[in-house]
Amino acid sequence: xxxxxxxxxxxxxxxxxxxxxxxxxxxxxxxxxxxxxxxxxxxxxxxxxxxxxxxxxxxxxxxxxxxxxxxxxxxxxxxxxxxxxxxxxxxxxxxxxxxxxxxxxxxxxxxxxxxxxxxxxxxxxxxxxxxxxxxxxxxxxxxxxxxxxxxxxxxxxxxxxxxxxxxxxxxxxxxxxxxxxxxxxxxxxxxxxxxxxxxxxxxxxxxxxxxxxxxxxxxxxxxxxxxxxxx
Amino acid sequence: xxxxxxxxxxxxxxxxxxxxxxxxxxxxxxxxxxxxxxxxxxxxxxxxxxxxxxxxxxxxxxxxxxxxxxxxxxxxxxxxxxxxxxxxxxxxxxxxxxxxxxxxxxxxxxxxxxxxxxxxxxxxxxxxxxxxxxxxxxxxxxxxxxxxxxxxxxxxxxxxxxxxxxxxxxxxxxxxxxxxxxxxxxxxxxxxxxxxxxxxxxxxxxxxxxxxxxxxxxxxxxxxxxxxxxxxxxxxxxxxxxxxxxxxxxxxxxxxxxxxxxxxxxxxxxxxxxxxxxxxxxxxxxxxxxxxxxxxxxxxxxxxxxxxxxxxxxxxxxxxxxxxxxxxxxxxxxxxxxxxxxxxxxxxxxxxxxxxxxxxxxxxxxxxxxxxxxxxxxxxxxxxxxxxxxxxxxxxxxxxxxxxxxxxxxxxxxxxxxxxxxxxxxxxxxxxxxxxxxxxxxxxxxxxxxxxxxxxxxxxxxxxxxxxxxxxxxxxxxxxxxxxxxxxxxxxxxxxxxxxxxxx
Numbered sequence: 001x002x003x004x005x006x007x008x009x010x011x012x013x014x015x016x017x018x019x020x021x022x023x024x025x026x027x028x029x030x031x032x033x034x035x036x037x038x039x040x041x042x043x044x045x046x047x048x049x050x051x052x053x054x055x056x057x058x059x060x061x062x063x064x065x066x067x068x069x070x071x072x073x074x075x076x077x078x079x080x081x082x083x084x085x086x087x088x089x090x091x092x093x094x095x096x097x098x099x100x101x102x103x104x105x106x107x108x109x110x111x112x113x114x115x116x117x118x119x120x121x122x123x124x125x126x127x128x129x130x131x132x133x134x135x136x137x138x139x140x141x142x143x144x145x146x147x148x149x150x151x152x153x154x155x156x157x158x159x160x161x162x163x164x165x166x167x168x169x170x171x172x173x174x175x176x177x178x179x180x181x182x183x184x185x186x187x188x189x190x191x192x193x194x195x196x197x198x199x200x201x202x203x204x205x206x207x208x209x210x211x212x213x214x215x216x217x218x219x220x221x222x223x224x225x226x227x228x229x230x231x
Numbered sequence: 232x233x234x235x236x237x238x239x240x241x242x243x244x245x246x247x248x249x250x251x252x253x254x255x256x257x258x259x260x261x262x263x264x265x266x267x268x269x270x271x272x273x274x275x276x277x278x279x280x281x282x283x284x285x286x287x288x289x290x291x292x293x294x295x296x297x298x299x300x301x302x303x304x305x306x307x308x309x310x311x312x313x314x315x316x317x318x319x320x321x322x323x324x325x326x327x328x329x330x331x332x333x334x335x336x337x338x339x340x341x342x343x344x345x346x347x348x349x350x351x352x353x354x355x356x357x358x359x360x361x362x363x364x365x366x367x368x369x370x371x372x373x374x375x376x377x378x379x380x381x382x383x384x385x386x387x388x389x390x391x392x393x394x395x396x397x398x399x400x401x402x403x404x405x406x407x408x409x410x411x412x413x414x415x416x417x418x419x420x421x422x423x424x425x426x427x428x429x430x431x432x433x434x435x436x437x438x439x440x441x442x443x444x445x446x447x448x449x450x451x452x453x454x455x456x457x458x459x460x461x462x463x464x465x466x467x468x469x470x471x472x473x474x475x476x477x478x479x480x481x482x483x484x485x486x487x488x489x490x491x492x493x494x495x496x497x498x499x500x501x502x503x504x505x506x507x508x509x510x511x512x513x514x515x516x517x518x519x520x521x522x523x524x525x526x527x528x529x530x531x532x533x534x535x536x537x538x539x540x541x542x543x544x545x546x547x548x549x550x551x552x553x554x555x556x557x558x559x560x561x562x563x564x565x566x567x568x569x570x571x572x573x574x575x576x577x578x579x580x581x582x583x584x585x586x587x588x589x590x591x592x593x594x595x596x597x598x599x600x601x602x603x604x605x606x607x608x609x610x611x612x613x614x615x616x617x618x619x620x621x622x623x624x625x626x627x628x629x630x631x632x633x634x635x636x637x638x639x640x641x642x643x644x645x646x647x648x649x650x651x652x653x654x655x656x657x658x659x660x661x662x663x664x665x666x667x668x669x670x671x672x673x674x675x676x677x678x679x680x681x682x683x684x685x686x687x688x689x690x691x692x693x694x695x696x697x698x699x700x701x702x703x704x705x706x707x708x709x710x711x712x713x714x715x716x717x718x719x720x721x722x723x724x725x726x727x728x729x730x731x732x733x734x735x
Contacts, residue, residue, distance in 0.1 A: 016529060083525075085566075104521045106529075107528070107529075201584070212586040220587045220588075223620060
């Protein structure tokens with residue numbers, strides 16, 4: 001299984017760089033690596049990459065700055081790989097433009113799963129811009145007809161629930177921070193009131209999940225936000 | 232004290248008698264020279280005023296008036312040497328003389344009193360000012376005591392002493408006493424327990440001991456010490472001196488209280504600094520352990536990947552992986568613990584849906600042990616409970632982790648939730664049908680660093696942090712956590728509660 005997507009590993013710890021590089025090669029992904037933020041930015045500007053694995057604790061600059069700089073010109077998927085695990089830091093990285101966040105230590109399986117999701121998400125974004133029907137498992141949404149169906153059955157949802165669901169489908173596999181969702185659903189200036197979103201989410205889950213405490217579709221990332229499961 | 236005032240009175244009476252006597256002699260001289268009688272009356276009035284001026288209080292002045300009137304009557308009006316008078320107009324002279332004397336003597340005494348009061352007040356305020364200004368510079372309880380002793384000794388003209396009490400309200404072993412004008416000595420306290428007992432049960436202002444009279448220094452919370460005045464001096468203190476002593480002790484108590492508060496503040500600040508330092512250190516260590524651990528785990532995974540399952544290399548790599556994974560758990564627990572200690576004040580409570588928290592915990596467990604099926608039993612309605620969701624998720628994850636460790640794959644694990652409206656509590660339960668908890672472990676299971684002695688040789692070693700963390704988290708939320716065994720069959724039941732209403 002040969003892949004063509006080029007991945008850049010930005011990590012100052014040689015051991016982890018080697019291990020990630022090996023894992024990627026095993027999976028057939030070509031990759032390059034950088035051990036400083038400067039070097040990473042140089043490579044990103046000059047080369048063609050499809051995904052970045054970024055460590056936040058770099059010797060020269062903070063990884064957050066790399067995210068901000070890259071986002072000035074590119075929408076390339078960025079997966080943050082960091083030893084920092086404060087919820088606020090995760091949310092900051094995600095709000096700053098990162099696509100996903102992986103806390104060290106992690107397993108090779110988990111890393112590959114996240115990479116696959118991110119790549120699929122970005123290729124869908126770039127390839128078929130006009131896609132209007134998305135589906136995950138038995139749940140699907142038709143953005144043109146404004147319809148949601150579950151296991152082939154038409155599902156009745158309120159306009160708010162529909163907005164929420166379509167937001168997740170348009171960002172499939174990506175963690176959406178609570179802040180971001182509130183801004184998208186209720187509009188800017190709504191503030192930081194998470195109560196309404198929690199209630200809306202609970203109501204939507206009662207419609208799409210068999211057991212709301214064991215969600216199949218919309219997963220909770222406590223302290224950060226939500227994610228629509230991709231597989 | 233009575234002896235002294237008696238002595239004073241005798242002096243006053245003598246003064247009065249002498250004054251009236253002198254006036255009478257001058258009167259005789261005047262009469263010899265045939266001066267008008269008015270002059271004699273005026274001389275008597277003068278004697279009354281002088282008596283009032285030189286004696287204490289009103290009594291002598293009034294007595295002098297009566298005495299002068301009588302003397303004038305006896306010696307200078309006919310018939311001489313009797314109290315009777317021939318000329319009734321003298322009665323008018325007597326009454327005017329008496330009235331004038333009384334009024335002037337009263338005015339004189341009053342003026343004298345006021346001057347004395349003013350002088351005393353000035354002296355008192357001077358003393359207090361001196362004391363407070365010196366106390367302000369004091370940097371320890373002992374230097375306060377030393378300043379107090381020297382001030383009181385100077386003012387009261389005695390060898391005063393001061394015994395300080397420590398923060399627990401117990402006396403120090405020695406007290407400071409003034410030896411002479413420039414020197415102070417430390418003496419040991421005889422029978423401190425009896426002294427404390429006497430001071431604590433004091434009904435009057437001071438305690439009369441064998442060597443000293445002791446005035447307690449009351450602080451805002453406890454007794455800060457006693458000021459000791461030698462018995463012979465203390466017994467002769469008058470009311471004003473006692474009042475002054477009181478004011479001084481008041482100043483001392485304020486100064487001591489202020490110092491105590493300051494010391495307390497400095498100490499707690501130091502403690503907080505140390506705590507923060509320790510937290511930072513632990514966090515930095517744990518943090519720096521994560522990256523190499525990721526490397527070790529990833530590399531051993533890589534080696535496992537490269538090897539066949541029956542190769543010895545695979546087994547070795549797997550051993551490395553498992554140990555690294557155990558270390559990872561340890562690091563995570565230490566991190567949570569330090570974060571929890573930091574977060575003692577910043578528990579981030581919000582209304583959170585119970586299902587989300589349980590769901591998130593199950594999601595974490597599903598990654599670690601994908602082969603395990605966990606049953607969820609929660610009500611259909613949406614229940615919101617105020618909590619720090621990240622922390623409660625951790626409690627659930629820890630409890631579920633434990634359940635998985637102590638059960639076989641086929642054993643059922645149940646996460647349940649119910650609302651107890653009566654007690655206003657949200658009740659979470661994690662139960663399993665595994666080996667259960669040994670009776671001897673039950674009472675200590677939430678203690679930090681407690682690990683069971685009952686597990687077999689194969690059991691994975693723990694460090695006794697997981698449940699201690701759970702307990703800290705639940706307690707910080709104002710809830711309780713309990714551990715027990717299944718009533719039917721074997722297995723452990725962990726139950727924790729959270730208040731349904733925000734307590735603040």
